[in-house]
Amino acid sequence: MLYIIGLGLGDEKDITLRGLEAVRSCRKVYVEAYTSLLSFGISSDGLSKLEELYGKTIAVADREMVEEKADTFLSEASESDVGFLVVGDPFGATTHTDLVIRAKKLGVKVEVIHNASVMNAVGACGLQLYRFGETVSIPFFTDSWRPDSFYEKIMENQRLGLHTLCLLDIQVKEPSLEHLCRGKKVYLPPRFMTVNTALSQLLEVEQVRGKQAYSEESKCVGIARLGSIDQVIIAGSMRDLLAVDFGPPLHCLIIVGQTHELEDEMLRFFSLS
Amino acid sequence: MLYIIGLGLGDEKDITLRGLEAVRSCRKVYVEAYTSLLSFGISSDGLSKLEELYGKTIAVADREMVEEKADTFLSEASESDVGFLVVGDPFGATTHTDLVIRAKKLGVKVEVIHNASVMNAVGACGLQLYRFGETVSIPFFTDSWRPDSFYEKIMENQRLGLHTLCLLDIQVKEPSLEHLCRGKKVYLPPRFMTVNTALSQLLEVEQVRGKQAYSEESKCVGIARLGSIDQVIIAGSMRDLLAVDFGPPLHCLIIVGQTHELEDEMLRFFSLS
Numbered sequence: 001m002l003y004i005i006g007l008g009l010g011d012e013k014d015i016t017l018r019g020l021e022a023v024r025s026c027r028k029v030y031v032e033a034y035t036s037l038l039s040f041g042i043s044s045d046g047l048s049k050l051e052e053l054y055g056k057t058i059a060v061a062d063r064e065m066v067e068e069k070a071d072t073f074l075s076e077a078s079e080s081d082v083g084f085l086v087v088g089d090p091f092g093a094t095t096h097t098d099l100v101i102r103a104k105k106l107g108v109k110v111e112v113i114h115n116a117s118v119m120n121a122v123g124a125c126g127l128q129l130y131r132f133g134e135t136v137s138i139p140f141f142t143d144s145w146r147p148d149s150f151y152e153k154i155m156e157n158q159r160l161g162l163h164t165l166c167l168l169d170i171q172v173k174e175p176s177l178e179h180l181c182r183g184k185k186v187y188l189p190p191r192f193m194t195v196n197t198a199l200s201q202l203l204e205v206e207q208v209r210g211k212q213a214y215s216e217e218s219k220c221v222g223i224a225r226l227g228s229i230d231q232v233i234i235a236g237s238m239r240d241l242l243a244v245d246f247g248p249p250l251h252c253l254i255i256v257g258q259t260h261e262l263e264d265e266m267l268r269f270f271s272l273s
Numbered sequence: 274m275l276y277i278i279g280l281g282l283g284d285e286k287d288i289t290l291r292g293l294e295a296v297r298s299c300r301k302v303y304v305e306a307y308t309s310l311l312s313f314g315i316s317s318d319g320l321s322k323l324e325e326l327y328g329k330t331i332a333v334a335d336r337e338m339v340e341e342k343a344d345t346f347l348s349e350a351s352e353s354d355v356g357f358l359v360v361g362d363p364f365g366a367t368t369h370t371d372l373v374i375r376a377k378k379l380g381v382k383v384e385v386i387h388n389a390s391v392m393n394a395v396g397a398c399g400l401q402l403y404r405f406g407e408t409v410s411i412p413f414f415t416d417s418w419r420p421d422s423f424y425e426k427i428m429e430n431q432r433l434g435l436h437t438l439c440l441l442d443i444q445v446k447e448p449s450l451e452h453l454c455r456g457k458k459v460y461l462p463p464r465f466m467t468v469n470t471a472l473s474q475l476l477e478v479e480q481v482r483g484k485q486a487y488s489e490e491s492k493c494v495g496i497a498r499l500g501s502i503d504q505v506i507i508a509g510s511m512r513d514l515l516a517v518d519f520g521p522p523l524h525c526l527i528i529v530g531q532t533h534e535l536e537d538e539m540l541r542f543f544s545l546s
Contacts, residue, residue, distance in 0.1 A: 006353055009387060013291040016281060016388070017326075020290065053290075087391060091396025094535060100399075101538050112397055114389035114500050115289070116362060121387045123364025126373075129392045130408035131348060131507045154435055162407055178446070227387050230299060265374050 006249030009227025088117035126266020133162030161258030279388030282500025301352030361390035399539020406430030428486035441466035
């Protein structure tokens with residue numbers, strides 16, 4: 001059996017009792033390291049905290065391992081119970097769907113243990129989840145690569161009066177191009193996009209495209225460390241939020257659509273002015 | 274302190290460790306009974322299972338209590354720790370946002386403990402969450418009340434190639450009109466909408482509106498008891514799913530938009546044919 005277990009958003013205590021039972025019953029336990037483990041502070045003592053609480057040794061399955069060597073731990077899972085820990089909910093990322101498909105094809109049983117993810121916990125800011133349109137991703141721009149497919153999507157959401165959740169880029173274990181060229185595999189330090197970078201990229205794209213999908217005056221909600229004890233939620237215009245320091249990762253951003261009274265009332269608690 | 278604690282979707286074991294710690298530290302614990310407690314089998318032994326595991330007496334806060342007498346337990350929360358348990362995630366329903374606002378206005382501290390909700394756990398069917406448009410609610414039709422505001426929303430989602438999550442009506446503690454007229458407060462037995470009823474209402478509305486937002490051939494995913502051990506996920510056309518018995522509540526329905534290869538591959542595992 002392969003257990004895919006959501007860890008939730010905060011820290012090691014956000015696992016469910018069902019998840020904890022499953023972890024403790026597994027012969028081998030892996031944790032994904034490539035989507036958003038930053039929020040658990042894996043770089044420092046996050047992993048050992050997980051191991052201590054769960055009473056298990058946990059192997060870090062980085063992107064290469066999950067995408068290239070999945071067959072190894074899927075074959076382990078065909079013989080004994082294997083746990084695969086995922087920050088947030090197992091279906092927050094495409095990669096985990098792929099893992100389920102591979103497992104099913106090999107005849108390995110899969111049990112998914114759900115948890116909170118950014119996709120539902122953003123409700124904490126007071127905007128109603130059923131009033132969100134398509135979710136967009138904002139990738140880090142480079143000198144030569146400035147993709148803006150999110151622009152049309154935000155515009156459609158705005159036209160329909162819907163809120164837009166913007167997921168901000170995380171780059172973990174990105175190979176260094178300079179080193180790749182020399183035949184070595186060296187990784188760049190992890191990077192996560194701040195609300196500020198997202199906003200300045202968004203405003204740059206609006207300048208280029210010019211269809212008034214949004215403007216410096218557009219109401220937004222910036223969120224940092226959603227679901228953690230030190231979570232920060234601040235509502236304000238794009239211009240205002242550009243100047244706010246949201247602190248450590250992870251960040252996400254909501255572009256607000258038409259609001260109901262209840263939403264406005266809640267947003268006021270998080271308002272800058 | 275008012276703790277608003279998500280219980281997740283399955284049963285008493287889907288609470289998080291953080292949630293359990295909070296419950297155990299509270300002097301008084303309430304559980305909401307009006308949105309979706311059916312999934313925990315509260316009618317039979319669900320409540321006692323919760324009480325046993327959490328080591329606490331739990332009072333059921335029905336709709337009247339939360340909407341009319343919130344001030345009572347908010348004043349309790351200003352003096353000691355009070356827990357308010359919610360099926361799914363605290364921000365799945367508008368009522369809980371209202372509760373947070375009331376608490377904040379009274380100066381009562383609020384801590385929210387997130388969990389899985391239908392809004393993110395639907396990812397289990399393989400459709401990617403970021404490809405969903407606006408969520409719609411399908412209310413029970415009566416002879417004289419057949420609201421169809423969901424129709425335009427589904428049409429917009431379809432036009433944009435997005436999936437539509439349909440939340441199906443739950444009627445718990447609805448007053449009996451017949452008795453109300455006689456001045457008595459008597460409640461109708463709880464009702465929950467099945468996938469089948471939702472589909473036949475949807476097809477009726479399509480017949481009336483006639484804008485081809487969808488048809489009997491439209492691909493859908495019917496889900497029952499999402500996140501429980503006996504969850505059922507079945508993909509097929511509206512016509513095919515009309516004939517499927519999904520069993521006990523709760524049900525929800527997805528109208529599928531444009532799909533990517535990975536989504537198709539996953540849906541095939543749940544396909545009727």
